[in-house]
Amino acid sequence: MYFYTKFPLNMYAIIDCNSFYASCERAFDPSLIDKPLAILSNNDGCVISRSKEVKALGIPMGAPLFKYKTLIAEKNIQIRSSNYSLYGDMSERVMKLLEDFSPEVEVYSIDEAFVKLPYSENYQVVGLHIKQYIYQRTGIPVSIGIAPTKALSKAANNIAKKFPEQTQGCHVIDSEEKRIKMLKWLPVKAIWGIGVGNTKRLENKNVHTAYEFTQLADDWVKRNMSIIGLRLKKDLEGKPTIQLEESVVHKKAIATTRSFEFTFSDRENLKERIVTFASRCAEKLRGQNSSCNVIMVFLRSDRNKHNNVYVRSKRVLTLPYATNSTLIINQYALKALADIYKPGIAYKRAGVILTGLVDTNALQLDLFQNENPKHKKLMAAMDALNGKYGVQKIKMGNQDLQRTWKMRQAYLSPEYTTKFKDIIVLNCATI
Ligand SMILES: [Mg+2]
Incomplete structure (x- = not known):
């Protein structure tokens, strides 16, 4: 139907960095490779990124550090404070490399991007090339899903991640047969942007797979899941409906x-x-x-x-x-x-x-994480304190960008790519 007899003219790829923060740390500290590694949130509060070894040990996303201290010590889990200077810079490098493959790149989150690929006879080869190209230049491993629509490419990416050996980290949906097979495999809750409410609604209707979702009448979907649900359904049917720079979900960028x-x-x-x-x-x-x-x-x-x-x-x-x-x-x-x-x-x-x-x-609340609606109150408090303890004892973070509020970051790695003093020095012995 929507698939061309041979290959579709336009294919979307989603490139997703594997355990991104952990991979950034490993790219500069190879001693962390194959070791369980967890990255902590601001102020070292809880786990926000886990290597696959940490996932396997059953530490959930968002786990508070203090609750898992014993397990971390027992299993020798490596921990790092979040180093956003490093991750932001590495992210930019990955995104920039993607522009070598297509001018149409949508940065979707710090570690994911959609790319509209130009026509190719063999998208699997293209995908594996992108993967290798990024790894060689940044040391970051990625998983890739390629399909005629964004929602299908996300699903293809799930397959690439779930079956890294069989897919080599890249899965392409380029035929009706593969599309149907994937939809029958994909549980409703794993559909891109479906949300908790819609998952419940569909399960109550005895709809458990993405395939069953696409079999529903358009009318029902539109009535119960709004126009967004319907557009998602069309995208899963292989009809490009959600364009680049357009999203159906709570955004990550x-x-x-x-x-x-x-x-x-x-x-x-x-x-x-x-x-x-x-x-x-x-x-x-x-x-x-x-x-x-x-x-x-x-x-x-x-x-x-x-x-x-x-x-x-x-x-x-x-x-x-x-x-x-x-x-x-x-x-x-x-x-x-x-x-x-x-x-x-x-x-x-x-x-x-x-x-x-x-x-x-x-976010763990602290004085300077107060946001816009509270700025007014904060100003009043600051003025009072400054009046009492002396002028400019307390300043807004935006008064002086050279001065940043120090977070608790006990396990912080160096800023390998953005600070001269942190650049790795290679000692080359002469023979
Ligand atoms: Mg990722």
Whole structure:
């Protein structure tokens, strides 16, 4: 039906880094390879990323560190504080490499991206090539799912992850037969973006697999699961419905990117654009009750202007703590812009991407994690304290970006890629 007799013209790939934070640590510290390794949240509170060895030991996502101290010691589990400077930078490297395969890349989260692949006779070969290409250049292992739609590519990725030996970490859905087989294997709850409510609704209707979901009447789906549910169903049927930069789920990265009507070369116009995009992102972030740890800003020049060189530049900054405050996000967005802006270039496109997202409710509250609605109250408290103890004893984090609030990070690895003093030194013996 929707599949072309041979191969579809457009295929989506989702590239997902395996145990991303753990893999970043391992890329620079090979002694961690094959060892159980867990990464901790801000202030070393709980586990936010686990290597497959840690998963196998039964430590759940979000496990509080203090509860698992004994097991960690017994099993010699390695732990690291989250090093977002390293992860943000490694993420950017991976994403940049993907642009070598297609101009259409959607950064979906800190460790995942959708790529619209150009036509190929053999997508399995393309997928394995991407995997090897990224591993050779970054040391990060990835899993890849390739299919005619985004929802199908996510499902294909599940298969690649579940069966790494059989698939070599890349699974392609390029025939009706494979699509049906996958849908019959995929439980409803594992469908991309389906959510807890819809899973319950479907299970109550005795619908347990993605295949059974696609057999439901469009009317029923639309009535009970809204237009979003229906679009998801179409996507699973193999009909591309959810476009790049479009999502059905609670997002793991929030982006606002636009092409300008005219090209801009002056700093002031770009500043205005970036602040607008960053504010919009912060709003979306608060809308889904998340906070972010990493901000990326990019600029592109006009590819089609003949006399211009095509310029694309990107800057990744790590925030001093997870936040969804517009004030702080804007300030860092402008700092990133200042780092990459070059006069004399006709910029045509720009964007702000927030990633390294965490649930705001799950953040351990401390004085400086108060968000925008509370800024007013915080100001009042600060003024009172400063009045009592002396001027400027307490400052907002955004008054001075050179000074960051120190988190508790007892197990922090070096910033191998973003700090000169942390760059690995190789000692080469002469024979
Ligand atoms: Mg991943």
